[in-house]
Amino acid sequence: MNKSIPAISVNSVVKHYASNPPIVALNNVTIEIQDNEFFTLLGPSGCGKTTLLRLIAGFEQPTEGAILLYGDHLEGLDPNDRPVNTVFQSYSLFPHMTIAENIGFGLKMKGQSSDQIALVVRDMLALVKMETFGNRMPNQLSGGQQQRIALVRALAPKPKVLLLDEPLSALDLKLRQAMRLELKRLQKETGITFVFVTHDQEEAMCMSDRVAVMSQGELQQLDSPQMIYERPRNRFVANFIGDVNLIDTKVSSENQNSYVCSHNNIEFSVNKTSQHQVGDQVTLAIRPEKFSLVSSAEGLLKGTVVDSTYMGTDTYLTVKIDDSTELEVRCQNIDLDQQLPTIGETVGLSVPNGAATLLED
Amino acid sequence: MEIKLPANPITRRWLGLSPALITIFIFMVLPIALLGVYSFKPADSYGGVEAGFSLDAWIQLFFDRDLDDTLIFDSIYLQIIWRSVMLAAIGTTLSFLVGFPVAWYIVQQPPERRDILLLLVTIPFWTNLLIRAYSWILILGKNGMIEQPLLAMGLIDDSLEMMYGNMAIGVGLVYSYIPLMILPIYASLEKIDFGLVEAAHDLYADRWAVIQRIVMPLCLPGIIAGCILVFVLSLGDFISPSILGGGKKMMLSNLIQFQFSSARNWPFGGALTMLLLMLVAFGSYFYIKASRKSAYLEK
Known part of the structure; x- marks a missing residue:
């Protein structure tokens, strides 16, 4: 991977939904996310941040504009053909599989041997200090534990970019604070580019290298957390943060x-x-x-x-x-x-x- | 007026269930038990039974009685049973192969369209089974809707002989019972969290892998219910075999019907009924067990 090429380039992306009345979810958004960056999309619900994440993951296609992953066009690629993984808000662990099978699923689909998978699964469980949980079923885990498994399940196939869709919003406050530190640590340890979506300004402030503040489908400001706080560009950003x-x-x-x-x-x-x-x-x-x-x-x-x-x-x-x-x-x-x-x-x-x-x- | 309910919660529960229990007992348990009892009685010459105990009906299932009363093994009834089970199994498999994709398609539609499609699936139920069976004769039969155009275009010279055979019976079974496959599968597909499908897709599973590894295991209860419903009803169906099969091939259900009508051998009919009941009960039991097991082992 060439480190100088942006991990993700969002070029003038427009996303319309043909509902009645039509919804403009994203209106000409241009963002460059750098390699090995903890990047946060911050905004109130309905601002388009989750839509942007789904466009990067490939669950939806942009109406106009292009998205590039390390310089390669993603247009027309299905989610399973994109070297990008998602941590879902509701975790979406497969209820009929054990924790180890959940973590190994991506690698299995990529055709890796079961020996290799077993090694990665062990490493991943160790990464979140849950070594003994491999044989349990998802419903035997607490919310915070499920969250960790969802995280390493998405990390196991070593994606080029990890997308996180409000992954902490279902956790209680103490757990959420602990997971913030953990996420930051995992990002540093793995060196994978994280794109984190949240409506919680505190989360955005404490974890991110850079934050993109969005509102009504438009990018309001893209800066370091400090600059977002100290030098808000407009009323929306000034009011939304702090x-x-x-x-x-x-x-x-x-x-x-x-x-x-x-x-x-x-x-x-x-x-x-x-x-x-x-x-x-x-x-x-x-x-x-x-x-x-x-x-x-x-x-x-x-x-x-x-x-x-x-x-x-x-x-x-x-x-x-x-x-x-x-x-x-x-x-x-x-x-x-x-x-x-x-x-x-x-x-x-x-x-x-x-x-x-x-x-x- | 004050109604006094029994204090004991268990008594109260049974009291509450009693209307349903009484109905089931009178209309299901009692007739079946009666048939069971009849199968152990000697037949009289007028279609009824005589007092006493006799294993004749059960012996008749497997043996023929020679002139000098020696029993010779006779597989004719076993063949009929085997043929019926096989046909029902094939019908069930075909129904699943057609029904699952249909249910999967319906569940992915927007809610308003789903309701319409589900209604369309049930439409054949609004028409009499007999009429539907006869309409297949118009489609499959000699000079029917399939043959006529092919003959006219010169693609075939002679009748395809689609009617009055196993194929016609199979078509009839699939057509008659496919809603019973689609509806339970749809009901369990509807409950699947679509986020899981997206998650699997995100983790490099293609469409087929998603269906095979996520959707099918999660809707297994619906698949089992659909298969049992179609299998049981196919096994007991006597309209498809007699109309579409032309009555040439005797099926278990025809055989039973025959015993209670023309043959007037109620004990033998009773024995056949009990055998069918046991086949279905054991079959379903083992199928459920095997499916459950494979669902856990597959992982």
Whole structure:
């Protein structure tokens, strides 16, 4: 495999469903997934992420556009002819086969000898620390165990790319957190490109090398988890990932690298991440934890605390800076003696440089 | 008015089941038991039975009585039984080979079309069995719908002689009972999680491998039910053999019918009936056992 060729290239893919009314599941999506990457497709249900996964797996064909696997066109190939395996949301373990037979199924279909299969099955069971489970039936396993088996069943034939369709969504929280680490470890150990579909932003953040945020069949942003969080491109991404304060401003001046945007005579300096003219109405996004509380005399912003909620790690404050704008502010609870403002108190808020992001829309 | 139910839950359960149990007892268990009893009685000359105990009917199954009352082994009835079993087995196999793909096709259709197709499958049941059997004569018979065009085109010179033989009986059996193969198979196919089919497809199984290794094992209960239904009814069918087979080849069912009508030998008819019942019961039992076993061993 040539490492410089993308593992998967999705070129201007359109997918329509001829229902009534017709559904546009994917609208001109172009994505390149690199070799050995943990890549996540993130979005709410109905955003087209699962459709894209099914197109790559070959269960459905694109209406327009092409999908390439390491430079080879996949058009017209059935799922069984694509060196790509899927981990299904509902696991889909074959109920009439033992765990070992489930894991060996792909290799058996590829025509490998039973000795070879037995070796791989043993390795795969060891990979998820379930060495003694080979002879059990799927219904004798817990949800988390079934999940692990579904994972190694798809890994056993050594696919070029592993597709994971919301594989953790049926598990309880603790198990889900453990499986995140396990998935990340497996990806590193096997060196296989993972394409992971999820609607859970936390999952996307903690495992992925890069995340593609999708909405309504379109790609919204493709970036590292950090950039997705710190530099959301538009309102959708800013709102979908984490909590955010959106502030309506007007571009008042510009210089080479930044704009000055003002809101009620408060001026924010922001990086030029998108093109605007002086006088344009623009939206700024500031994450709640970026603010720091200062005395009301100092600080860029001044406002009144209207609500305060204790959340354990943080206290969430709602600060009203003018009649139309309330900001959510998060203060970390460092110790018991910490003096937090009470409701009705006037506070000042400082915003570090670069904390505000200019949105495209 | 207050009805007092017995306190014991077991008594209550039996009480609840009693209408069904009584019906089954009166209309199924009793007549069959009566036939069983009749088979051990001596026949009288008028079609009834005399008092007493006699094994004559059962002996008649295997032996012929010579003039001097010595028993000579006679396989004529065994041949009839063997022929009936074979024909029923072939009919069942053909029904499965045709019925399974049909059921698999129907289950893959969108829900509205499925209902229509299932309705079409059951349509032959709406017509009298006798009429359906006669209509096959028009299709298969001399100068029938198949032969006529072939004769006219000069592809054949003489009648194909499709009627009144094993082939015509086989066609009749498959045609009559195929819905009973399709419906149970469809019912169990419908319950299969289609995600499993996709998963197998994803793991390099082609269409045939998917059917062989995933679909068939998972719908085995439906296949077994369909095969038993078709086999049992084929074995007991007397319309196809007598109309489409022209009555030339005696089948077990014809033989039984003959004993109770023209031959007026009720004890012998009873013995044949009991034999048929045992064949079906044992056959089904072993078939189910064997299928279950192979389903687990196949893996």
